[in-house]
Amino acid sequence: MTFPARRADRGTATAEVAVALPALVAVVAIALWGISAAATRVACLDALHTAARAAARGEPLPQVRARALQAAPPGATLTVTRTTESAHLTLTAPFRPPSRLPLPTLTFRLTAETPTEPTAPALSGTRPLPPAHPGVRPLLPALPGAPPPEVSALPTPASPAPLTTAPRRTPEEAP
Numbered sequence: 001m002t003f004p005a006r007r008a009d010r011g012t013a014t015a016e017v018a019v020a021l022p023a024l025v026a027v028v029a030i031a032l033w034g035i036s037a038a039a040t041r042v043a044c045l046d047a048l049h050t051a052a053r054a055a056a057r058g059e060p061l062p063q064v065r066a067r068a069l070q071a072a073p074p075g076a077t078l079t080v081t082r083t084t085e086s087a088h089l090t091l092t093a094p095f096r097p098p099s100r101l102p103l104p105t106l107t108f109r110l111t112a113e114t115p116t117e118p119t120a121p122a123l124s125g126t127r128p129l130p131p132a133h134p135g136v137r138p139l140l141p142a143l144p145g146a147p148p149p150e151v152s153a154l155p156t157p158a159s160p161a162p163l164t165t166a167p168r169r170t171p172e173e174a175p
Contacts, residue, residue, distance in 0.1 A: 033103050040073050040095045044108050047072035048091045052112045055080055055087035088113045 051068035055061075061080055068078045068091065076093035089112045097103040 029101055030103070033097050033101065036097075037095050037106055040093065041108050041110075043071065043073050044076065044091055044093045044110050047076065047078075048089060048110050048112050051078060051080070051089050051091070052087065052114045055082055055089060056114045056116050058116060082116065084116065086113055086115050 047068045047070075050071050051064050054064045054067050059067075061082070064080055065078050068089075069076060072078070072091060073093050073095070076091060078092075079090045081088045091108075091110045093108045095106040095108060097105070
């Protein structure tokens with residue numbers, strides 16, 4: 001059985017859609033803005049990791065900046081402070097929403113600090129190499145006139161104790 005529509009209710013669905021549609025468009029725009037902002041932050045983080053690895057390896061600072069800015073979003077800036085023991089990097093990148101949307105502009109500022117890798121003394125003369133483990137050959141040949149590396153024998157560990165298992169208890173024997 002169908003009921004005839006009242007004249008007073010005619011057009012209410014159209015009015016409800018007219019009110020709800022702008023709200024739905026605003027929610028979708030804000031969601032897309034948030035996803036774009038998250039993607040920009042991930043790109044910044046990836047660029048910062050790339051620059052930190054390059055700075056830790058001791059690459060020249062122009063190459064470190066070029067690697068980072070190649071992977072970073074447009075408008076990003078990178079500052080690198082490197083000492084003999086660590087490198088401190090700061091990446092700053094703006095995120096602007098599309099011009100027609102009244103959403104705020106964000107600025108991502110990410111920092112990283114990484115220790116620098118030790119360099120070979122033959123190349124820089126600043127740090128000694130870490131002690132070698134017995135049985136491991138050095139990757140670089142010894143320098144002419146350098147004394148042979150000292151290799152100390154490590155004591156061998158005692159044989160491990162045999163594994164023992166406790167006898168199984170029946171439910172009647174349980175405490």
